[in-house]
Amino acid sequence: MDMGLWATTCILYPAACSMQPETSNLKSIANYLNSMKTIDIKTDSKVSKILIGEKLQNLAGYLPPGKAMIITDENILKYYGDALPAFPVIVMGQGEKSKTLETLHEIFDMLLKYEADRSTFIIGIGGGIVCDVAGFAASVYMRGLRFGFVSTTLLSQVDASVGGKNGVNFRRYKNMIGAFSQPEFVICDGKMLATLDPVEFRAGFAEVVKAAAISNTSLFEYLENNHEAALEMEDAILEKIVYESVRIKAGIVEKDEKETGERRKLNFGHTFAHTIENLTDMLHGEAVSVGMVFAARLSERLGFLDGKGVIRIEELLRNFRLPVALNLDADKVINAMKKDKKREGDAIHVVMLDRIGHAFTREIEYKQLEELLYDLR
Numbered sequence: 489m490d491m492g493l494w495a496t497t498c499i500l501y502p503a504a505c506s507m508q509p510e511t512s513n514l515k516s517i518a519n520y521l522n523s524m525k526t527i528d529i530k531t532d533s534k535v536s537k538i539l540i541g542e543k544l545q546n547l548a549g550y551l552p553p554g555k556a557m558i559i560t561d562e563n564i565l566k567y568y569g570d571a572l573p574a575f576p577v578i579v580m581g582q583g584e585k586s587k588t589l590e591t592l593h594e595i596f597d598m599l600l601k602y603e604a605d606r607s608t609f610i611i612g613i614g615g616g617i618v619c620d621v622a623g624f625a626a627s628v629y630m631r632g633l634r635f636g637f638v639s640t641t642l643l644s645q646v647d648a649s650v651g652g653k654n655g656v657n658f659r660r661y662k663n664m665i666g667a668f669s670q671p672e673f674v675i676c677d678g679k680m681l682a683t684l685d686p687v688e689f690r691a692g693f694a695e696v697v698k699a700a701a702i703s704n705t706s707l708f709e710y711l712e713n714n715h716e717a718a719l720e721m722e723d724a725i726l727e728k729i730v731y732e733s734v735r736i737k738a739g740i741v742e743k744d745e746k747e748t749g750e751r752r753k754l755n756f757g758h759t760f761a762h763t764i765e766n767l768t769d770m771l772h773g774e775a776v777s778v779g780m781v782f783a784a785r786l787s788e789r790l791g792f793l794d795g796k797g798v799i800r801i802e803e804l805l806r807n808f809r810l811p812v813a814l815n816l817d818a819d820k821v822i823n824a825m826k827k828d829k830k831r832e833g834d835a836i837h838v839v840m841l842d843r844i845g846h847a848f849t850r851e852i853e854y855k856q857l858e859e860l861l862y863d864l865r
């Protein structure tokens with residue numbers, strides 16, 4: 489089978505490339521699977537159902553009758569090929585480098601080849617990158633097809649696949665071309681986390697810590713008390729963490745789907761993270777971890793957050809084995825941020841904290857930000 493740079497297709501499953509998922513990390517995850525919880529995200533356009541604890545094997549039950557096509561990546565195909573429903577599969581590349589207009593181009597070619605029409609349902613199965621690309625392809629192909637996701641990484645279950653932001657990177661800019669368009673459903677299958685690369689699994693906790701830090705003190709305390717069990721994939725703990733994180737995001741998205749105010753809080757740490765991702769090979773979650781520490785220190789420097797708050801954030805991220813500092817020349821970071829200035833104007837919205845569990849945004853001029861970053865060096 490040709491696993492080309494962007495997209496190729498396996499026609500109808502089961503296929504030769506599939507194999508059984510590894511079970512080493514499964515622990516007692518069976519209970520997690522038996523306790524599905526649903527969160528409805530209600531926006532003007534639709535109700536998006538987030539199904540926490542649902543199984544990939546039940547996917548077919550959520551699909552409308554008729555044609556469907558799956559967009560996924562090689563890794564999912566390797567572990568879960570046998571469990572996919574019998575629809576044409578488009579396989580896209582992995583990693584941020586695949587989140588491009590070229591990948592979309594390939595996907596559109598495949599949709600044309602398999603005669604996708606307005607009635608075709610698109611299913612994205614994968615982590616944040618697959619969901620971002622599949623959601624965008626579905627949102628614009630023939631002015632919009634119905635779509636849903638099976639979200640397979642922790643980061644995507646708690647953040648990326650939920651809330652209707654989709655798109656691709658363009659030139660050096662992350663998520664520059666995209667749309668707001670809600671998936672009809674998101675299946676968050678805890679069992680699929682067992683085959684995740686451990687580094688990727690841990691990176692997902694950055695978005696969990698973010699959700700807690702910006703709006704839920706008790707989730708933050710829960711994470712402080714249960715990080716080891718969460719890293720061990722204890723079923724009940726992981727379920728609670730995914731559920732609470734999605735609940736926080738759902739509440740914010742319902743208030744401000746198109747990010748004109750409240751939703752900006754979800755970008756806590758991300759202003760810096762995007763620059764860090766441009767400069768390093770860090771995973772998104774790892775860069776968000778470092779970015780949150782920057783943002784927390786900035787909040788302290790400007791007199792909003794006390795030092796103890798900064799220490800708690802750093803410590804929690806460290807406990808999730810996430811990076812909290814960057815071995816990069818600060819000048820490089822500042823120069824990269826200045827280049828981003830082209831699209832932001834003279835000021836930038838930075839999300840800050842005034843206590844653990846409460847965030848707000850401040851417009852800061854780049855010049856002042858630069859001085860603050862130099863100070864923090």
Ligand code: GLY
Nearest residue numbers: 647651653751754
């Ligand atoms: N990941 C941030 C948001 O969905 O708004």
